[in-house]
Amino acid sequence: xxxxxxxxxxxxxxxxxxxxxxxxxxxxxxxxxxxxxxxxxxxxxxxxxxxxxxxxxxxxxxxxxxxxxxxxxxxxxxxxxxxxxxxxxxxxxxxxxxxxxxxxxxxxxxxxxxxxxxxxxxxxxxxxxxxxxxxxxxxxxxxxxxxxxxxxxxxxxxxxxxxxxxxxxxxxxxxxxxxxxxxxxxxxxxxxxxxxxxxxxxxxxxxxxxxxxxxxxxxxxxxxxxxxxxxxxxxxxxxxxxxxxxxxxxxxxxxxxxxxxxxxxxxxxxxxxxxxxxxxxxxxxxxxxxxxxxxxxxxxxxxxxxxxxxxxxxxxxxxxxxxxxxxxxxxxxxxxxxxxxxxxxxxxxxxxxxxxxxxxxxxxxxxxxxx
Amino acid sequence: xxxxxxxxxxxxxxxxxxxxxxxxxxxxxxxxxxxxxxxxxxxxxxxxxxxxxxxxxxxxxxxxxxxxxxxxxxxxxxxxxxxxxxxxxxxxxxxxxxxxxxxxxxxxxxxxxxxxxxxxxxxxxxxxxxxxxxxxxxxxxxxxxxxxxxxxxxxxxxxxxxxxxxxxxxxxxxxxxxxxxxxxxxxxxxxxxxxxxxxxxxxxxxxxxxxxxxxxxxxxxxxxxxxxxxxxxxxxxxxxxxxxxxxxxxxxxxxxxxxxxxxxxxxxxxxxxxxxxxxxxxxxxxxxxxxxxxxxxxxxxxxxxxxxxxxxxxxxxxxxxxxxxxxxxxxxxxxxxxxxxxxxxxxxxxxxxxxxxxxxxxxxxxxxxxx
Numbered sequence: 001x002x003x004x005x006x007x008x009x010x011x012x013x014x015x016x017x018x019x020x021x022x023x024x025x026x027x028x029x030x031x032x033x034x035x036x037x038x039x040x041x042x043x044x045x046x047x048x049x050x051x052x053x054x055x056x057x058x059x060x061x062x063x064x065x066x067x068x069x070x071x072x073x074x075x076x077x078x079x080x081x082x083x084x085x086x087x088x089x090x091x092x093x094x095x096x097x098x099x100x101x102x103x104x105x106x107x108x109x110x111x112x113x114x115x116x117x118x119x120x121x122x123x124x125x126x127x128x129x130x131x132x133x134x135x136x137x138x139x140x141x142x143x144x145x146x147x148x149x150x151x152x153x154x155x156x157x158x159x160x161x162x163x164x165x166x167x168x169x170x171x172x173x174x175x176x177x178x179x180x181x182x183x184x185x186x187x188x189x190x191x192x193x194x195x196x197x198x199x200x201x202x203x204x205x206x207x208x209x210x211x212x213x214x215x216x217x218x219x220x221x222x223x224x225x226x227x228x229x230x231x232x233x234x235x236x237x238x239x240x241x242x243x244x245x246x247x248x249x250x251x252x253x254x255x256x257x258x259x260x261x262x263x264x265x266x267x268x269x270x271x272x273x274x275x276x277x278x279x280x281x282x283x284x285x286x287x288x289x290x291x292x293x294x295x296x297x298x299x300x301x302x303x304x305x306x307x308x309x310x311x312x313x314x315x316x317x318x319x320x321x322x323x324x325x326x327x328x329x330x331x332x333x334x335x336x337x338x339x340x341x342x343x344x345x346x347x348x349x350x351x352x353x354x355x356x357x358x359x360x361x362x363x364x365x366x367x368x369x370x371x
Numbered sequence: 372x373x374x375x376x377x378x379x380x381x382x383x384x385x386x387x388x389x390x391x392x393x394x395x396x397x398x399x400x401x402x403x404x405x406x407x408x409x410x411x412x413x414x415x416x417x418x419x420x421x422x423x424x425x426x427x428x429x430x431x432x433x434x435x436x437x438x439x440x441x442x443x444x445x446x447x448x449x450x451x452x453x454x455x456x457x458x459x460x461x462x463x464x465x466x467x468x469x470x471x472x473x474x475x476x477x478x479x480x481x482x483x484x485x486x487x488x489x490x491x492x493x494x495x496x497x498x499x500x501x502x503x504x505x506x507x508x509x510x511x512x513x514x515x516x517x518x519x520x521x522x523x524x525x526x527x528x529x530x531x532x533x534x535x536x537x538x539x540x541x542x543x544x545x546x547x548x549x550x551x552x553x554x555x556x557x558x559x560x561x562x563x564x565x566x567x568x569x570x571x572x573x574x575x576x577x578x579x580x581x582x583x584x585x586x587x588x589x590x591x592x593x594x595x596x597x598x599x600x601x602x603x604x605x606x607x608x609x610x611x612x613x614x615x616x617x618x619x620x621x622x623x624x625x626x627x628x629x630x631x632x633x634x635x636x637x638x639x640x641x642x643x644x645x646x647x648x649x650x651x652x653x654x655x656x657x658x659x660x661x662x663x664x665x666x667x668x669x670x671x672x673x674x675x676x677x678x679x680x681x682x683x684x685x686x687x688x689x690x691x692x693x694x695x696x697x698x699x700x701x702x703x704x705x706x707x708x709x710x711x712x713x714x715x716x717x718x719x720x721x722x723x724x725x726x727x728x729x730x731x732x733x734x735x736x737x738x739x740x741x742x
């Protein structure tokens with residue numbers, strides 16, 4: 001199978017995203033093409049246990065990278081983790097030329113990217129994403145950061161990687177819920193931007209679900225490549241999320257609130273976004289920017305990757321939690337509203353009442369979808 | 372006395388630095404010209420006690436800013452302070468339009484600027500520097516950051532302020548050692564870039580020293596304006612310190628090592644930089660890039676603002692502490708070497724031995740200058 005390269009071109013940087021199988025055992029020459037300096041890998045213990053042999057396969061004995069590890073999980077995505085890693089970098093003699101390599105899922109990539117953004121006011125890094133979520137979404141686009149108690153990703157930087165190496169072989173060891181959660185970001189990309197991709201996902205869902213065994217590798221590689229292409233186009237047009245880029249946050253207004261309400265523990269990010277998309281679709285249906293038929297197709301695709309875990313929360317609590325949304329400006333809510341399958345707009349006129357009604361309908365859907 | 376405005380123009384931003392007396396009581400309209408959104412002042416309790424009345428004089432009762440405070444001192448210039456302030460911002464409902472106002476000295480400005488750089492991936496801020504050091508140097512140029520245990524300013528961002536308001540009246544309450552320490556950054560600016568300014572400082576030192584009473588306000592305002600102009604020129608040419616901007620770090624290689632060796636407690640930043648400049652002058656003298664006469668004039672001006680506090684450290688310890696210097700690239704030391712009065716170069720060939728000899732000579736000078 002051939003590797004696919006997608007170029008991301010933003011005002012601040014241009015870099016390739018390499019997608020396909022068999023990339024991991026060829027990393028060393030690719031990294032050394034980017035940098036002759038010190039290499040430091042940041043990874044999680046479980047990823048390293050599974051994949052260190054393949055990761056290191058191409059490194060010569062005399063030029064092994066330094067390895068730093070970070071425990072997995074959203075609860076470590078905080079400033080103390082950044083401080084601890086930075087002290088370790090300094091002890092290792094890392095300087096402004098040092099290349100960091102984020103080898104892990106979305107949380108690890110966000111942390112490593114932010115560390116690279118602020119260590120000595122900015123050093124280069126590359127992403128080697130190991131989850132579907134990270135491959136289709138979070139490793140591309142340069143959003144980095146950590147959480148506050150007050151909310152997700154409230155501290156961070158825009159810092160583009162020098163390259164992204166998305167080896168789809170890594171998805172083989174990915175637990176099924178993580179695979180399905182990652183798919184939700186691909187569904188999001190299709191809904192906001194690409195009707196053909198939406199139809200592709202509808203038609204190929206069985207190949208991905210494949211109840212027994214692995215999802216079809218070619219289908220998965222195509223999903224990653226198309227999702228990355230959509231993201232690359234949006235990010236190229238609006239690197240710092242002044243406007244268009246906000247559409248990538250479709251489903252994230254209520255999605256982030258769900259994560260906060262469940263203490264970032266109960267649901268995977270993609271699962272929370274799935275419910276958030278259902279809520280946003282209800283807003284659009286009530287506003288008649290989409291038809292009941294369009295609503296049904298989009299909601300069905302989101303709910304197809306079952307079982308989507310449920311949670312307990314009141315609609316009012318969730319809406320209250322959206323007050324701290326980063327997209328809000330001077331108190332005005334920014335909301336991503338689908339206007340067709342493959343099209344979405346940023347609107348600033350969504351009222352608390354509309355959001356409350358839509359969120360309640362999503363919670364009702366959740367109740368009725370329970371086995 | 373007229374206010375002077377210096378424009379700083381970097382690739383990422385353009386902003387005015389307003390310098391002169393009487394600015395503080397006119398802040399409100401100036402800030403509202405920059406932003407219609409929420410205003411949050413970050414200051415230290417002692418500054419606020421001294422100056423809150425003048426600061427708030429122009430604010431109408433119905434539009435008072437929020438005030439957050441941070442205890443003074445280098446030991447608070449760490450990530451936990453950033454996290455605490457960020458949580459408070461989030462609780463106050465600060466969003467991407469919120470304007471932060473740093474009202475304090477260099478440490479407070481560095482912290483507030485870094486907070487603005489990373490809160491929601493970047494919000495606007497202005498500097499209202501209250502010390503001579505902050506007015507002549509740290510408030511201009513967009514370097515923000517905090518310290519690690521491993522070294523000063525090892526975490527940070529380049530983030531330019533929207534404006535700098537340097538009210539020279541604020542210097543009236545500044546303790547004399549802080550005034551003299553700030554002057555060292557002006558002397559630094561003169562040595563690396565401006566022979567006429569150097570001569571001006573030599574000729575006017577009595578007006579500044581003025582053993583009894585306040586230094587001459589007009590002289591002080593001119594010193595601030597000239598120092599800022601020098602910095603603005605350098606920063607405009609090299610915002611992200613790829614090359615030329617490094618010359619602003621003259622004296623900082625050994626200066627930072629002195630601060631580390633004395634746990635950032637014993638000397639003010641400018642005082643450590645003063646000794647660091649003496650060490651760097653010794654390197655230049657030994658290399659014969661400056662004459663003994665030039666050495667004497669420069670060292671005399673630095674030591675004129677007496678008493679410059681002394682400290683205990685071994686030359687070897689100080690040189691060892693320069694290994695983590697941010698300017699080093701791939702292990703190569705970058706060093707700022709004066710080549711005349713008003714001229715300096717970045718060189719990468721300074722050996723540990725040269726630096727050790729020069730540092731020892733500086734320590735000898737310190738011994739012999741003791742009363």
